[in-house]
Amino acid sequence: MVDMQLTEYRDRFSETRTQLLEYMGALSPCNSFAQFDKSNLLKLCKLYKYDFDDLDMIDLEGQLEIFYHSCIKDELFTSLKGISDFSHLMVLKSDLRNKIGDEFLNDALLCNVKSKALEKVENEKVMERFQKMSARRGKF
Numbered sequence: 001m002v003d004m005q006l007t008e009y010r011d012r013f014s015e016t017r018t019q020l021l022e023y024m025g026a027l028s029p030c031n032s033f034a035q036f037d038k039s040n041l042l043k044l045c046k047l048y049k050y051d052f053d054d055l056d057m058i059d060l061e062g063q064l065e066i067f068y069h070s071c072i073k074d075e076l077f078t079s080l081k082g083i084s085d086f087s088h089l090m091v092l093k094s095d096l097r098n099k100i101g102d103e104f105l106n107d108a109l110l111c112n113v114k115s116k117a118l119e120k121v122e123n124e125k126v127m128e129r130f131q132k133m134s135a136r137r138g139k140f
Contacts, residue, residue, distance in 0.1 A: 029080035
């Protein structure tokens with residue numbers, strides 16, 4: 001019976017898909033990430049060789065260690081039941097972020113990244129520009 005099920009499983013999934021499923025199991029949050037396996041996650045990245053170069057792999061190895069220790073200490077991750085819950089948590093927006101919108105957040109991130117360039121911009125000139133734009137609720 002077991003052999004029949006294994007044969008059916010192998011017929012249904014290619015070797016790459018089987019590896020993908022196996023390696024993804026390393027991200028399972030069950031039992032405080034008991035299945036966490038950094039080597040399997042690095043193997044997972046090798047399946048996506050066009051997305052990760054050698055330098056990314058070196059960086060990722062250290063980041064995975066930090067990720068693991070952060071997750072097992074964070075209360076947000078303790079109640080998760082599986083990879084599905086984990087993936088929802090990782091991409092979930094906060095209520096405030098939902099109200100603000102992605103465009104505003106991208107612009108805010110751009111301002112943060114380019115802060116040295118923005119130091120040269122005078123506040124008065126920015127306020128003048130916005131005041132010259134279409135009517136607003138109030139003046140600055």
